[in-house]
Amino acid sequence: MARAAVLRRHNGGVPLALFDLDNTLADRATAFAKWAEIFVTRFALEPEATPWLLSLDGDGITPRPVLLRGAIDEFDLDTTVEELIDWYEESYIECFQRESASIDAVLALRDAGWKVAVVTNGPTEQQMAKLRQTELEEVVDAIVVSEACGVSKPDAGIFREAARRCDSELAGWMIGDSPSADIVGAARCGLRTIWMSRGRLWPELSGNLVFDVLKFGAD
Numbered sequence: 001m002a003r004a005a006v007l008r009r010h011n012g013g014v015p016l017a018l019f020d021l022d023n024t025l026a027d028r029a030t031a032f033a034k035w036a037e038i039f040v041t042r043f044a045l046e047p048e049a050t051p052w053l054l055s056l057d058g059d060g061i062t063p064r065p066v067l068l069r070g071a072i073d074e075f076d077l078d079t080t081v082e083e084l085i086d087w088y089e090e091s092y093i094e095c096f097q098r099e100s101a102s103i104d105a106v107l108a109l110r111d112a113g114w115k116v117a118v119v120t121n122g123p124t125e126q127q128m129a130k131l132r133q134t135e136l137e138e139v140v141d142a143i144v145v146s147e148a149c150g151v152s153k154p155d156a157g158i159f160r161e162a163a164r165r166c167d168s169e170l171a172g173w174m175i176g177d178s179p180s181a182d183i184v185g186a187a188r189c190g191l192r193t194i195w196m197s198r199g200r201l202w203p204e205l206s207g208n209l210v211f212d213v214l215k216f217g218a219d
């Protein structure tokens with residue numbers, strides 16, 4: 001039986017699946033690591049600069065001006081934060097690749113009758129550029145980006161908006177890698193949750209059921 005069908009059975013027949021974007025449908029960690037290598041090459045830095053950048057990035061949590069200012073200071077670069085931000089925004093997006101496995105998974109869910117939406121926190125322009133670069137934009141029913149929506153995960157409003165755009169009740173599943181934004185936020189709305197652990201231990205923010213990993217397959 002297709003895994004999408006198994007999930008639907010557990011879902012009580014409400015076919016709504018909401019997905020986080022970064023490090024859930026799209027491999028943001030690999031994209032940033034690739035960008036860090038490009039950065040190191042551009043400025044002819046020592047190899048140790050790469051783990052330094054990954055550490056300061058904090059899985060994307062660190063604001064970009066802070067990251068890039070930190071790099072300028074650490075490596076004594078002859079450039080400005082403004083110049084680096086302009087270059088970053090373009091070069092970083094190009095580090096994302098077509099997400100074939102995610103596309104196949106989303107299409108399998110939709111073939112099984114599910115509505116599928118992306119619910120992502122971040123700047124609209126950047127998140128939409130990622131969705132185009134990964135070719136996910138065309139395969140989902142709806143996309144809700146926090147900046148455009150006016151509310152961010154874990155606020156219930158962004159999950160409600162995703163359901164509304166899918167013409168669904170707010171009932172179903174949320175799949176994401178952030179314990180607080182994705183999992184706790186969605187669980188508070190009554191959604192079932194799947195946490196993409198990415199090798200981490202659950203921080204025990206709540207008593208939600210946790211799956212170690214779940215890959216939707218097309219089988």
Ligand SMILES: [Mg+2]
Nearest residue numbers: 020022023177
């Ligand atoms: Mg994420």
